[in-house]
Amino acid sequence: MIDFLISIFEHFVDPKKRIFLGYIILSLVIAFIWLIFIKKFSLNDAFSKVFDKRIFFSKSSKSDYLIFLLNRVFTLFISPMLITQIVIATFIFHALHQITWLDVNMFKEVPKTIIVGLFTLFIFLLDDLTKYFVHRWMHKYPILWALHKVHHSATELTPLTIYRTHPLEGIVFSLRSAFTQGLAISVFFFLFGDKVSLATVLGVNVVIFLFNVAGSNLRHSHIGIRYWRWLEFILISPAQHQLHHSIAKEHHDKNFGATLALWDWIFKSLHYSTDTEKLTLGLDENQTSKEHSLYTIYISPVVEVIEIIRTKIISSYQNIKKIIYQFLKIKRQIKKKLISQRKDNTNVKI
Amino acid sequence: MTMKKSKLTTLAVIFASCSALASQAISDTTYGPFPITVKGYTGTKTNSVSYTGQMARHVLHDSLKKLAGTGTGEANPALEAEMMAYFSGSKKNKAIIAPVSKDGFKLKQTLVNSISSGKNLSGKSYKGVVNGWPGQMTGAEVLEHMIKKAASAKGGFDPNTGYNYPQLISKFAMGAVFYNQAVDNYLDEKLGADNKPNAKPYKDGAYYSGKEHVWDEGFGYWGAAANALNLSAKENYEVAKMKNFTAADFNNDGEVDLKTEMTFAHAYYASSYDKGGKTNYLHTVTKAFVDGRELISAANSKNLTDAQRDQLVGYAAVISSNWEKVIAESVFKYAGSVYKDIGKLEGLLDSNGDTTKAFANYCKHWGELKGFSMAIQSGKNNLGETAVKMNRMIGFGPVLLNASQVTGINSSGEFLKDEALSWGEYKLHMLKIQKLMIDAFGVEARANDQTEGLAALAASLGTSESAEND
Numbered sequence: 065m066i067d068f069l070i071s072i073f074e075h076f077v078d079p080k081k082r083i084f085l086g087y088i089i090l091s092l093v094i095a096f097i098w099l100i101f102i103k104k105f106s107l108n109d110a111f112s113k114v115f116d117k118r119i120f121f122s123k124s125s126k127s128d129y130l131i132f133l134l135n136r137v138f139t140l141f142i143s144p145m146l147i148t149q150i151v152i153a154t155f156i157f158h159a160l161h162q163i164t165w166l167d168v169n170m171f172k173e174v175p176k177t178i179i180v181g182l183f184t185l186f187i188f189l190l191d192d193l194t195k196y197f198v199h200r201w202m203h204k205y206p207i208l209w210a211l212h213k214v215h216h217s218a219t220e221l222t223p224l225t226i227y228r229t230h231p232l233e234g235i236v237f238s239l240r241s242a243f244t245q246g247l248a249i250s251v252f253f254f255l256f257g258d259k260v261s262l263a264t265v266l267g268v269n270v271v272i273f274l275f276n277v278a279g280s281n282l283r284h285s286h287i288g289i290r291y292w293r294w295l296e297f298i299l300i301s302p303a304q305h306q307l308h309h310s311i312a313k314e315h316h317d318k319n320f321g322a323t324l325a326l327w328d329w330i331f332k333s334l335h336y337s338t339d340t341e342k343l344t345l346g347l348d349e350n351q352t353s354k355e356h357s358l359y360t361i362y363i364s365p366v367v368e369v370i371e372i373i374r375t376k377i378i379s380s381y382q383n384i385k386k387i388i389y390q391f392l393k394i395k396r397q398i399k400k401k402l403i404s405q406r407k408d409n410t411n412v413k414i
Numbered sequence: 415m416t417m418k419k420s421k422l423t424t425l426a427v428i429f430a431s432c433s434a435l436a437s438q439a440i441s442d443t444t445y446g447p448f449p450i451t452v453k454g455y456t457g458t459k460t461n462s463v464s465y466t467g468q469m470a471r472h473v474l475h476d477s478l479k480k481l482a483g484t485g486t487g488e489a490n491p492a493l494e495a496e497m498m499a500y501f502s503g504s505k506k507n508k509a510i511i512a513p514v515s516k517d518g519f520k521l522k523q524t525l526v527n528s529i530s531s532g533k534n535l536s537g538k539s540y541k542g543v544v545n546g547w548p549g550q551m552t553g554a555e556v557l558e559h560m561i562k563k564a565a566s567a568k569g570g571f572d573p574n575t576g577y578n579y580p581q582l583i584s585k586f587a588m589g590a591v592f593y594n595q596a597v598d599n600y601l602d603e604k605l606g607a608d609n610k611p612n613a614k615p616y617k618d619g620a621y622y623s624g625k626e627h628v629w630d631e632g633f634g635y636w637g638a639a640a641n642a643l644n645l646s647a648k649e650n651y652e653v654a655k656m657k658n659f660t661a662a663d664f665n666n667d668g669e670v671d672l673k674t675e676m677t678f679a680h681a682y683y684a685s686s687y688d689k690g691g692k693t694n695y696l697h698t699v700t701k702a703f704v705d706g707r708e709l710i711s712a713a714n715s716k717n718l719t720d721a722q723r724d725q726l727v728g729y730a731a732v733i734s735s736n737w738e739k740v741i742a743e744s745v746f747k748y749a750g751s752v753y754k755d756i757g758k759l760e761g762l763l764d765s766n767g768d769t770t771k772a773f774a775n776y777c778k779h780w781g782e783l784k785g786f787s788m789a790i791q792s793g794k795n796n797l798g799e800t801a802v803k804m805n806r807m808i809g810f811g812p813v814l815l816n817a818s819q820v821t822g823i824n825s826s827g828e829f830l831k832d833e834a835l836s837w838g839e840y841k842l843h844m845l846k847i848q849k850l851m852i853d854a855f856g857v858e859a860r861a862n863d864q865t866e867g868l869a870a871l872a873a874s875l876g877t878s879e880s881a882e883n884d
Contacts, residue, residue, distance in 0.1 A: 082882065138881075139881055148872075149875065150868065153868050153872055154868065157845075157865065158842055161838045161842035161845070162838060162842060163838075164836065164838060166838075168757055168841065169757065195884055199884075215883045226883050226884065227883075228883065229883050231881070234881025234882075237881060237883075238881065245872065249868060249875070250868065253867055257867070258867045261871070262874050262875065267874075267876075269875075283884075322884035323884075
């Protein structure tokens with residue numbers, strides 16, 4: 065119980081967490097600036113808009129809060145069982161010793177500032193790129209989509225919607241993170257030795273810190289901040305991510321990026337932001353409040369995954385049966401042909 | 415019921431924490447004196463503690479190590495005979511070559527027989543086959559073979575094989591004699607009810623009972639000073655290094671008595687790890703010895719009950735497992751040293767620098783690694799796969815600069831060499847040995863940890879647990 069309460073508390077006081085109170089407050093400031101100075105809202109209107117109780121007390125948001133709490137419990141049990149970044153890093157670090165053209169500490173002479181800068185940038189880019197691909201696969205493969213649609217079933221977005229994640233999906237995300245960190249630290253430690261460290265602010269990667277300070281919490285919110293068109297090629301604006309949650313067909317499979325829009329641009333899944341007021345969020349138009357029930361959130365995806373696997377097995381079995389049938393058919397035909405040939409030969413001798 | 419359980423758990427945690435704290439604290443307990451309990455003893459002794467034979471073996475070992483480094487590079491039968499005198503024993507009262515008094519650290523004894531006479535190392539060496547060394551020899555045979563080779567090696571170092579004999583002899587003997595005798599003999603079968611029973615003197619006319627002396631002998635091989643629990647790990651370390659006379663001279667007689675006031679062998683290595691603050695091997699082992707001896711003394715020369723013997727076996731288990739970990743810490747440490755040394759050698763080879771000193775250092779550390787890896791296999795546990803992995807990864811010899819390595823021995827006892835692994839692969843073996851010591855023995859001090867930076871870097875990134883949708 066104490067671990068659970070500490071875990072909840074940590075999420076609001078640890079600058080490594082997205083919903084650190086400092087980031088939330090800065091996001092609020094940015095939201096007010098956007099509404100008052102860009103959208104020309106009065107202070108009262110801006111206040112009503114930001115703290116819209118229809119959003120924060122909606123069924124969707126209430127289920128977000130509950131999932132956030134329940135997932136902390138799941139995480140406490142699941143986390144110790146997952147492979148950690150240090151295990152992966154050790155494995156890769158060992159493997160690097162077998163590459164003959166690489167030497168331990170071969171770039172040790174490079175100035176520390178450059179090493180720290182390179183490492184900080186590399187780990188950010190690798191992390192963001194792998195997030196892009198895992199997110200893309202979450203939408204592409206039916207088994208993964210069965211899990212990821214829990215997140216997309218939110219019809220209102222609040223900063224806590226990031227925790228609207230099925231525990232099995234959380235495992236996939238944790239493995240991605242462990243792999244990314246393990247790869248980055250092992251390669252850099254191998255090449256640069258003890259000089260490697262992360263450029264941090266409050267213990268957080270400086271790039272991630274800037275991303276969070278710049279209002280990362282607004283991605284999952286009802287404040288549709290848009291960037292200049294040119295910037296939306298590089299960074300994903302809150303409105304671009306909100307568009308990713310839209311049920312409109314033309315918005316499907318767009319804007320998978322976490323921080324950078326570059327990946328979406330390169331891999332052709334970029335969509336500029338639109339007026340978010342016109343967007344309907346969720347899975348489809350006929351979505352009911354059932355989508356926010358705990359059964360639908362936690363159990364249905366597992367049932368769906370099992371069903372997909374069962375169907376796959378049955379169809380594979382059918383295919384194997386077909387192949388065996390075809391094989392036996394060909395075998396029978398060959399046998400028939402051989403017998404008739406033998407008969408012909410016998411007739412010739414007579 | 416649940417409430418009761420949780421309260422019990424809390425109490426257990428508090429108790430365990432207090433015990434842990436107590437075990438780290440410096441105690442005022444010493445190993446002895448303990449009263450004479452043997453019935454009918456009429457002599458003048460008042461202290462039943464006796465482990466002088468073991469302390470004599472410690473000085474024989476230290477002296478042998480010192481002699482092993484004095485070869486001139488030519489065949490030297492006299493040196494070989496002198497070394498054998500310390501290994502197999504001598505009728506003469508031999509001088510203690512190490513340790514010897516120095517300014518500010520006066521030792522009480524200068525002759526081996528002043529501690530105990532008629533003692534040797536050869537008779538107490540590991541009787542099994544030593545798999546980590548070529549030739550399928552027993553412990554005593556391996557040590558004798560090393561002594562022969564050391565006698566003709568300049569400074570005890572043979573650059574052709576990379577063998578540093580003082581290190582190989584010393585580290586292996588520490589396992590093959592001290593560790594083996596203690597954990598596989600005195601703390602093992604000799605704790606049996608019918609073996610050296612406590613109701614009888616150890617031998618006719620002895621002033622100590624069977625179990626009293628069995629336990630004392632085990633303690634003697636451990637190598638700690640009788641007052642080790644009164645000193646911090648750092649002070650015990652300084653005593654072994656002869657740098658802290660005040661700590662060493664427990665009875666304030668102006669001399670350090672090698673029988674009771676010196677730190678030797680495994681106890682020294684335990685103190686070297688403990689002073690880093692992560693482990694408490696020296697006090698844990700020494701405390702278990704003291705507690706066990708108190709238990710035996712309290713039995714007052716009556717046979718131990720099953721419950722008492724179980725408790726004693728429990729102390730022995732604490733001693734054996736921690737002792738094994740101390741040796742594993744050394745394997746870990748020197749695998750790290752060898753890894754670093756190879757890095758330095760590679761740098762020098764790349765820049766066409768002089769490798770003489772770096773190569774000698776590398777071979778010295780390799781000798782320590784090899785010696786300790788053979789020592790840890792001399793205990794009572796069959797290390798099975800762990801031993802196989804360790805022996806194969808370290809090899810019979812260090813990888814040499816000409817990419818060769820000792821791979822065996824011929825019928826004349828000469829070493830055979832063949833093509834070796836690449837430096838990269840050998841370095842990887844060192845990393846794997848460090849990992850093996852963690853996985854198989856749970857080493858905690860981890861001196862010279864070559865992946866410590868990796869772990870620190872991982873820690874700086876925080877947990878990889880990330881159950882959130884960005």
